[in-house]
Amino acid sequence: MSSDTMPAAAPRRFKPVVFGAITAIHLAAFLAFVPAYFSWPGLILCLVLIWATASLGASLCYHRLLSHKAWVAHPALRFFLLYCAALALQSGPITWSVTHRLHHRESDHEDDPHSPLKNFLWSHILWNFWTNPKLKDPAFIRRLAPDLVDDKVLQFFNRYFFWIWMSSGILTFAIGYFAGGMGSAGLQLGMSLVVWGFFVRTVVVWHNTWFVNSVTHVWGYRNYNTEDDSRNLWWVSVLTFGEGWHNNHHAIAGSARFGQKWWEFDPTWWALCVFRAMGLVKKVTLAPPLSDSIESRRWMGKSPARSPRLLRVTERRAIAWAELYRDAPAQLASFLRNPRRNLRECAALALANLGEGAKDAIEPLVQALGDECDRVREAAVQALVRIGDAAVPALQQVAQDAEAAMARMAGQRALSMIGNNN
Ligand SMILES: [Zn+2]
Numbered sequence: 309m310s311s312d313t314m315p316a317a318a319p320r321r322f323k324p325v326v327f328g329a330i331t332a333i334h335l336a337a338f339l340a341f342v343p344a345y346f347s348w349p350g351l352i353l354c355l356v357l358i359w360a361t362a363s364l365g366a367s368l369c370y371h372r373l374l375s376h377k378a379w380v381a382h383p384a385l386r387f388f389l390l391y392c393a394a395l396a397l398q399s400g401p402i403t404w405s406v407t408h409r410l411h412h413r414e415s416d417h418e419d420d421p422h423s424p425l426k427n428f429l430w431s432h433i434l435w436n437f438w439t440n441p442k443l444k445d446p447a448f449i450r451r452l453a454p455d456l457v458d459d460k461v462l463q464f465f466n467r468y469f470f471w472i473w474m475s476s477g478i479l480t481f482a483i484g485y486f487a488g489g490m491g492s493a494g495l496q497l498g499m500s501l502v503v504w505g506f507f508v509r510t511v512v513v514w515h516n517t518w519f520v521n522s523v524t525h526v527w528g529y530r531n532y533n534t535e536d537d538s539r540n541l542w543w544v545s546v547l548t549f550g551e552g553w554h555n556n557h558h559a560i561a562g563s564a565r566f567g568q569k570w571w572e573f574d575p576t577w578w579a580l581c582v583f584r585a586m587g588l589v590k591k592v593t594l595a596p597p598l599s600d601s602i603e604s605r606r607w608m609g610k611s612p613a614r615s616p617r618l619l620r621v622t623e624r625r626a627i628a629w630a631e632l633y634r635d636a637p638a639q640l641a642s643f644l645r646n647p648r649r650n651l652r653e654c655a656a657l658a659l660a661n662l663g664e665g666a667k668d669a670i671e672p673l674v675q676a677l678g679d680e681c682d683r684v685r686e687a688a689v690q691a692l693v694r695i696g697d698a699a700v701p702a703l704q705q706v707a708q709d710a711e712a713a714m715a716r717m718a719g720q721r722a723l724s725m726i727g728n729n730n
């Protein structure tokens with residue numbers, strides 16, 4: 309990432325208010341173990357609001373509508389969905405979308421706001437408790453979400469989401485109190501609605517949503533060879549109404565439907581279909597069928613990954629693949645020009661391991677020295693060093709003539725490693 313698009317790193321600061329609020333709401337949810345606070349209306353409210361806030365709010369509104377613009381909503385529907393999302397208490401729509409767009413842009417890289425590569429607990433919950441300096445910079449927020457920051461309705465929800473959650477809870481208690489005939493019976497019904505419909509429900513939906521950040525970047529299968537470690541996992545999809553098909557989503561983030569195979573159920577997509585039938589949906593973007601992607605067919609199941617541990621697996625697989633095909637060096641050389649960083653990296657690593665056999669691929673390897681991805685550059689240097697003397701003339705040219713200083717330095721380094729000091 310170049311410095312002109314990413315603000316300089318500042319230290320993260322602990323957020324005591326967020327930590328306190330999340331902890332307090334977790335503790336309040338434990339009131340569910342008090343039998344007096346249970347009621348059937350409370351449980352029903354809990355289940356209905358789990359669906360409304362997780363599926364309609366977080367998934368359909370914050371994620372598919374705002375973050376990815378995968379569909380366009382009637383203003384009245386949009387307002388209703390924003391209200392549902394505010395009740396999920398997962399920050400405001402602009403903050404949520406900007407954080408999420410940064411997650412897509414930097415998935416499982418250093419600037420990913422919640423990658424499990426840092427550690428699992430970080431990606432699940434801890435990231436909420438610290439400021440992200442990059443997401444504090446108004447100019448950077450505007451660059452990530454120029455379509456959202458000036459929207460007055462979104463600004464309102466972004467500012468008042470907590471008070472909307474809070475006042476809705478108080479209103480719910482009041483409804484229960486009066487419906488229960490006031491007195492101690494009213495108090496009991498009001499408390500059961502708030503404990504189950506607000507505290508328990510909020511905590512459940514929090515963790516379900518956080519599973520998408522943590523679990524589906526670690527476990528599950530992959531339909532697509534994306535640059536990140538995203539996975540598809542059925543039980544996260546059960547809990548999040550279709551958000552668990554996270555590898556599909558990372559591959560084609562602009563699609564309003566996350567399921568790709570017929571059995572990859574997506575209840576949030578079904579809700580969108582109902583709204584469409586009601587005439588409240590203007591435009592829907594859909595992913596092409598899975599089988600259309602030649603690249604995904606070729607690499608399906610090979611799972612290139614970002615973490616050092618998984619990268620070694622990737623490397624072995626890329627080498628095995630290279631050995632399977634007689635034209636591997638040429639194929640690998642063509643992958644060096646692929647826009648996906650991970651493919652370039654695999655190709656460079658595999659070429660490095662082919663050594664002598666990769667002699668003919670020397671030209672794209674030299675070009676790879678100018679790659680903005682460190683690992684590609686490193687692997688290209690490694691490959692050229694292995695090829696040895698055959699690489700010297702091309703490297704000498706790079707070391708002197710390359711436009712990018714990084715490429716010149718990489719060329720010089722490779723030459724000194726080969727033992728030819730230019
Ligand atoms: Zn992700």
Ligand SMILES: [Zn+2]
Nearest residue numbers: 375408412561
């Ligand atoms: Zn997304």
